[in-house]
Amino acid sequence: MRTLHLTIAYDGTDFFGWQWQPAQRTVQGVLESAFEKIADPTSRAVASGRTDTGVHALGQAVNISIASRLDTATLQRALNARLPDDVVVLSVVEASDTFNAIDDSRGKRYRYVIDDSPWPDLFSRRYAWHVRQRLNVDEMHLAIQSLAGQHDFKGYESSGSQRVTTVRTIREFQVARSEYQNGERVLIEVEADGFLYNMVRNLVGTLVEVGRGKRPPTWPAEVLAAKDRRLAGMTAPPHGLYLLQVYFDE
């Protein structure tokens, strides 16, 4: 028996998120089906975190154990040949038997993509949040300065999770306007040792209020200090969110 560490990408549009559900199309479901056809899996597929319906991944980490002796390059080709065209296995590496994508993760990085052009770019309508008003990125940049570092992010956690602690450390937080094929995008990237439920989408929804000029750049820090989700902005929609990378000691 071997344990594998996979890095996978998926377009979340047509999935009910990562986690297996009866009679729903999920990433875990299609990935496990592909493994069953070719590699004699001896465990479920475990992802570093469950992405919600509509959320995308460019570098999700997964562990799974298999009995097959196929080499990793052959496994990758065989999996990609069997997977639907909205999931791709980017790498397959041998891992220690104890490797676990949740427990061994030392952090994650997310990107959130906003299209703030007057009319939405059609080719990104599943891949970016369209906001009609042009955002003031300088004000958003000011706002995130007080959010980086170690804080209790309870004010940015959606209910429904049961965490021991709501303290997290944001190691990097960036917002920038960027040229894109058919216009411009506002890209928000955030890296932390871990994230609370909907934390990125709640941060983005709050920052967009600042970018729209409806709230001052000091407001997101007030929400942080108050630790009350009801004070924060809306939860940004899932289709602008990408899990970029999961970090491990290695």
Added chain:
Amino acid sequence: MRTLHLTIAYDGTDFFGWQWQPAQRTVQGVLESAFEKIADPTSRAVASGRTDTGVHALGQAVNISIASRLDTATLQRALNARLPDDVVVLSVVEASDTFNAIDDSRGKRYRYVIDDSPWPDLFSRRYAWHVRQRLNVDEMHLAIQSLAGQHDFKGYESSGSQRVTTVRTIREFQVARSEYQNGERVLIEVEADGFLYNMVRNLVGTLVEVGRGKRPPTWPAEVLAAKDRRLAGMTAPPHGLYLLQVYFDE
């Protein structure tokens, strides 16, 4: 009665091309339906050229005549509110009564997008042609030098059209590798006074043979000189093709 000059964009994925067809979803069909609801059209919608199934547009030109007296900004908002989310009206301007998007066109510009990464970028699978082998863009660049200018492009015309002449002038022809959000793209742009049926897709299919190293950079000029479509490369698939712009005297 007024004649309007519209510039529209569409994602060709879910359309059976531009032209109205019974019981098929076409761009002309949905655009005329939107006009019928709000603007009392007195003519059909005419596009500068019929795009095929799957081909995209970032700047298609359309003329239509209407009885409504709504101002152009109101018309644009009302049309976009009624159009499905894969078509958008980018501009509406008043035109002379005789304006015709086909006859008055002085040229067009197309872009073709190729993803030549080892595994396809999932987020572009409807918007770029995935070619498994990394292309040699320098060789492709050499090849296009002898195609620019005025030539008889009969060798690059798919059958089924009945043109008076197959002579066209390529005013600009470029190929370049470009950074993209999740990797790289090979972008081919071509501007001409007019195009034959499938001309861009036949040129791209031929150039890709050069980029793959299967043919020398001199080969596309030989196909041109032979004027025989059977000698050229495959017709590149429609989903990498974008009508970028239509040019008019004005």
